[in-house]
Amino acid sequence: MEVIRQHTLFDFHGVSMSQCFTNNWDEIQNFKARPDDILIATYPKAGTTWVCYILDLLYFGQTSPERQASIPIDQRVPCLEINKPSLPTGKDLADQLPTTPRLIKTHLPFQFVPKSFWEQNVRIVNVFRNAKDNAVSYYNFCRMNSSMPEPGDWSTFLQNFMEGKVVYGSWHDHVNGWWEKKQTYPKIHHMFYEDLIQDTGREIDRLCSFLGLSPSAEEKERVTSEVQFDNMKQNKMVNYSTSQSMNHKVSPFMRKGKVGDWKNHFTVAQDEKFDEDYKQKMKTSTLQFRSEV
Numbered sequence: 001m002e003v004i005r006q007h008t009l010f011d012f013h014g015v016s017m018s019q020c021f022t023n024n025w026d027e028i029q030n031f032k033a034r035p036d037d038i039l040i041a042t043y044p045k046a047g048t049t050w051v052c053y054i055l056d057l058l059y060f061g062q063t064s065p066e067r068q069a070s071i072p073i074d075q076r077v078p079c080l081e082i083n084k085p086s087l088p089t090g091k092d093l094a095d096q097l098p099t100t101p102r103l104i105k106t107h108l109p110f111q112f113v114p115k116s117f118w119e120q121n122v123r124i125v126n127v128f129r130n131a132k133d134n135a136v137s138y139y140n141f142c143r144m145n146s147s148m149p150e151p152g153d154w155s156t157f158l159q160n161f162m163e164g165k166v167v168y169g170s171w172h173d174h175v176n177g178w179w180e181k182k183q184t185y186p187k188i189h190h191m192f193y194e195d196l197i198q199d200t201g202r203e204i205d206r207l208c209s210f211l212g213l214s215p216s217a218e219e220k221e222r223v224t225s226e227v228q229f230d231n232m233k234q235n236k237m238v239n240y241s242t243s244q245s246m247n248h249k250v251s252p253f254m255r256k257g258k259v260g261d262w263k264n265h266f267t268v269a270q271d272e273k274f275d276e277d278y279k280q281k282m283k284t285s286t287l288q289f290r291s292e293v
């Protein structure tokens, strides 16, 4: 089945974006954050859904089990900037969240985040993922999601990814921007996809200590188990099987969930070129990634 694409890339204040995420820009910029909101901020495909689900279970897993059973994760934790035809905007969904705290996600680079988040001193959770796996995951996501611009073939996409010509722009600028933001805005917790894979329980402990949560050992065990890849893949409320724009036959949203899958996609020549480009773009960065665990 051919996927009909309505969205193209354009330059938006120096970052490649598409209309789906910029349509109601003034409304987004005027969003009124509250001091107890929690913002999950990531480059797309870094493990956002994983961390959103962990947070949702930590806060509401015990008090509202019906929420887990009946409300898809993208409504429990709306994407602030999303604006797709005939669907409620992410901004409206976030405004209407009945919970405290409100869990809100964004893929915006830090400079596009509405100012009230900073003014209200909102807690922010960043999730980072190594560039190569992030690129592979993003490519497959663009293939299966008709809301994203046409990705072309893998080598075309990889070149565009290196040049920042994908939605939300340059991976390098995005991750470096958020990484450095913590120096001036300490209420940020940094998480890495690779660490979550290596030891989910430890990463949940660290997240809880950032948030001031102290779940019982039993509760923590339950959360850790529910967020394992195979469980999330089977869970219709978190695997995006309810999404209209995604075709899971092309590539499932819960695709591989591995560190190092990039090795199955990069040719030797692509890998060398990517490393060379990466060295240049990350040469002043203190951000370190693992592309295998």
Ligand code: A3P
Pocket: 042, 043, 044, 045, 046, 047, 048, 049, 050, 133, 136, 137, 138, 140, 227, 228, 229, 230, 232, 253, 254, 255, 256, 257, 258, 261
């Ligand atoms: P892959 O495409 O490499 O499988 P996001 O939520 O930011 O869009 O990220 C999606 C990526 O995170 C996908 O990566 C998905 O499989 C992976 N993911 C989601 N939940 C996961 C889990 N519980 N364990 C491991 N990976 C997970």
